[in-house]
Amino acid sequence: xxxxxxxxxxxxxxxxxxxxxxxxxxxxxxxxxxxxxxxxxxxxxxxxxxxxxxxxxxxxxxxxxxxxxxxxxxxxxxxxxxxxxxxxxxxxxxxxxxxxxxxxxxxxxxxxxxxxxxxxxxxxxxxxxxxxxxxxxxxxxxxxxxxxxxxxxx
Numbered sequence: 001x002x003x004x005x006x007x008x009x010x011x012x013x014x015x016x017x018x019x020x021x022x023x024x025x026x027x028x029x030x031x032x033x034x035x036x037x038x039x040x041x042x043x044x045x046x047x048x049x050x051x052x053x054x055x056x057x058x059x060x061x062x063x064x065x066x067x068x069x070x071x072x073x074x075x076x077x078x079x080x081x082x083x084x085x086x087x088x089x090x091x092x093x094x095x096x097x098x099x100x101x102x103x104x105x106x107x108x109x110x111x112x113x114x115x116x117x118x119x120x121x122x123x124x125x126x127x128x129x130x131x132x133x134x135x136x137x138x139x140x141x142x143x144x145x146x147x148x149x150x151x152x153x154x
Contacts, residue, residue, distance in 0.1 A: 005030045006051065010060035013046050020046040023060065053077055081147045088146060091135035095126055095145045098134065 006028040013021045021043040028034045036044050049055040051062060053073040062069040064076045089098050099120060103113030121130050124144055134142060 005032070006034075006062070006064055008051075008060065008062040011047070011050060011057050011062050012059045013043070013050055013055060014058045021050070052080060089134045089142065092133060094131050094133055095137075096121065096130040098145070 006026065008024050008026040011021060011024040011026070012019065024043075024047060036047060038044055046055065050057050051064060051069070053069065053076055056070065065079045067075040067079070069076055089095075090101070093101065096117060099117045100113065103116055106113075108116065121127055124147070126145070129137065129141060134145060137145065
């Protein structure tokens with residue numbers, strides 16, 4: 001197990017002449033809860049986008065679960081799940097249908113996709129709610145379903 005779940009060293013993101021994140025040094029240990037707070041424009045979203053590999057840092061380094069953010073981005077993405085404020089599930093499909101759709105979009109072989117859907121429904125305790133439409137779920141269950149669907153590819 002890596003020493004730190006998330007480590008950044010001088011992580012920086014500049015957009016032209018504007019520096020949104022300037023030399024962030026962070027260490028979050030396994031099992032710790034961490035909140036990233038600050039005023040609008042402080043760079044919170046930019047940090048999250050870099051750590052999710054959606055934005056490439058201008059300079060600095062980061063590791064997630066021991067994997068280098070730049071050199072091993074695919075491994076980082078396999079090990080994280082992010083839930084944003086928006087809902088990224090199809091509301092007119094069930095949780096199970098959303099998972100099946102995503103397994104197809106991730107191009108998982110059918111048997112692997114079916115097994116993964118069953119594993120995730122069990123892991124997140126969705127067996128009872130798996131046939132309910134997403135729009136019928138509470139906000140909390142919808143957020144939980146979003147974490148679930150982020151893990152389809154493994």
